[in-house]
Amino acid sequence: MENYNFKAIEKKWQDKWEETGAFHAETNSEKPKYFTMIEFPYPSGAGLHVGHPRSYTALDIIARKRRMEGYNVLYPIGWDAFGLPTENFAIKNKVHPKIVTAKNIENFTRQLKMLGFSFDWSREVNTTDPNYYKWTQWIFLQLFKHGLAYKQEMPINWCTGCKVGLSNEEVVSGVCERCGSEVVQKRKSQWMLKITEYAQRLIDDLDDVNYLEKIKTQQKNWIGRSEGAEVKFKLSTGDEMVVYTTRADTLFGATYTVMSPEHPLIEKMKDSIKNYDEVLKYKAEAAKKSEFERTELAKDKTGVKLEGIYAVNPANGAELPVFISDYVLVTYGTGAIMAVPAHDSRDWDFAKKFNLPIIEVVSGGKNVQEEAYTDVYKGNMVNSEFLNGMPVKEAIPAMIDWLEKQGLGERKVNFKLRDWVFSRQRYWGEPIPLVHCDKCGWVAIPESELPLELPEIDTFEPGDNGESPLAKAYDWIETTCPHCGGKAQRETDTMPQWAGSSWYFLRYMDPHNNDALASKEALEYWSPVDWYNGGMEHTTLHLLYSRFWHKFLYDIGVVPTKEPYMKRTSHGMILGENNEKMSKSRGNVVNPDDVVNEFGADAFRTYEMFIGAFDQSTPWSQQGLKGCYKFLERVWNLQSIVTDEEGYSADLEKNMHKAIKKVGDDFERMKFNTAIATMMSLVNDFSKKGSVTRGEYMTLITLLNPVAPHMTEELWQIYGNDGLLSLQPWPSFEEEKTVDDEIEIVVQINGKIKDKLMIPAGLDRNGTQEAAMNTDKIKGLIEGKTVVKVIAVPDKLVNIVVK
């Protein structure tokens, strides 16, 4: 027996798999299909993080098991390669992002290949490849043609130092994450996508998919559906102010109203507002505040009363003051509210600050002068005329019915979800394939001109005014209008990184197609993705955006399913040994190259799966890694005690069947750690016994193959088997052989364990009870006491209740 030489073994089998195309998926094979997918990585300069392989190994195990179960498996890989870090690196080092990207991809490819994932490399996609982004642009054009893309003035985060637009993630405490300069809001005309049109469907169709419950919850919270009413308030100017409320029941408790500073009515009424100067000043201050400041000052409410104006409460005719305040958002509801300080804590804060009356209309809480009472499940209406005595849950619809009858308001559903800001003033993204013509406005370029490639430019820095670097590519910008043939200019904004990742799973189905994003045939065969695993950090935006695009593509007949992903799971983070997030600055980064070099890919994969509960974050441990290496070595060394016997030995037969069942089930439940623990126990059994039959050994390495594929392939070959172990059938078990003949049960007296005994498995309730009561120990313990009750659970325990 040779020593376990992982370096030679791993290289050998990786080459073999590649030569034989072992993991290539075939469209329209006779076998049932299985499409399993991980989030394709952003090829950063830092290389692979030990967090990446956690997800990749997990679904590699699923993919490999499915192949062994006879499925035609698609387990693809690609690159989400547009994006800021690459562009920033390019600016700093004056290299073309294309070159940086190619280099990073090369490194990532080397690292992924060294880990032996069973990806179908022939289907590799790259979002920055013009043949790929041709179709990203094509989808955008369809959205544009269907009226789902529009241009609007939106504020962006603008770094005064770097002179670039920043994403929200790059703004830390109001300053630029990289240079520390002040970040201000700058208004820019931006492309928007109408995701809000799909809000309801994005909630409803969650019923049809198998996502982890917490993922569904996050999606729903993000979309933020609320049911309420729009209520019309007459103003003293004769204008009408519409407010949105979910608590129509509290209308009698409204003591003032608030409009957001940006509300259009303010300008309309400027002649009636006596303190308009003050109002303008407040508006200017609010506009200056960054999003960050507005939220930071959440508790300290500010505002200005509109002098000379009042609103009329439609319920009781009361005259209410009208304020403007930045705690009311122009983007949500109608941009105006009725304030009920007794039953809303924000209104309560504001009322206290401005000394406004607080009227209780729901009883059941503490003194509303001390604290707002917001519970909607307890309490009854008071001070509310026809609503008095009703519980809140009844009062809400009763009030809305009344408002509708009087023509004073109507039911209304609102969503927190906003339309998707789709423009980036950046170079390294997909060009938006539109031109602006003075005569025709925004016009789509003909689909035959796709892809619209990024122009070659020398400097990737954005302009001083925050335009895209493309704004300086004058030759590229100037073009003719496809509609009227006149002069026109190209759009210089590019798409966000979310674009390419919103549909990449479709491209995997048919990655080299030049006539469509994928053929009808491929889409029909492979859709939907059966199992998609990724980080919890992508479960809101990325998932929502790609579901939105997919629904749109479904509506226009491009894809055959409503939902892109049938099953979505998430993995936890791997932390540094010190229990902190891994980062260069904390000096706790583990490099996969080092691990593989020292212990091999199989040990790395095994440890990544053994490290802890898959969905939980957990710290790295070099010792734990060593333990897994030792386990593999023990499996390897079992060779010295293998017998010629083909089947299972009599004394270990049950263990074998149990293990096959347990390992298979655990893989499916993503309990990889306990699956490996089961195999470790099996190895312990063999060692203890001092021998293992060839049949047992072959089953063990087959079960272990998805986790440690290289070593098990080698052992498979050493034992004279033909073909790849990776393509052998998954071991089967017999249910009846997973049950022991005799089972140890526990005998309790008053819930405390007093005795244990072996009884035949499957013995009924009475038999179990009888056996338990008749041991000498138990007889002695219950002697002289009154047996009140006996609970017998077959195959488990007997509990004797005595007095």
Place this chain on the structure above:
RNA sequence: GCACCUGUGGCGGAAUUGGCAGACGCGCUAGACUUAGGAUCUAGUGUCCCCGACGUGAAGGUUCAAGUCCUUUCAGGUGCACCA
């Protein structure tokens, strides 16, 4: 502030359904082999006044029986941030 998740030995974690808490691994202790051991093998390892009792962040409750269910509470993490 709101939502979601997690609290179990010295450590990572097990305990699919309410039914033997601590599987498996690490670490530690002792022994064997050895010139040597950061190698390998064997045995032990929740706590305690070691009979027996106590133990799953804390306090209550339901139950014959609770890590698991309910109520309250504390701590940590993640997401969202005045969404009316």
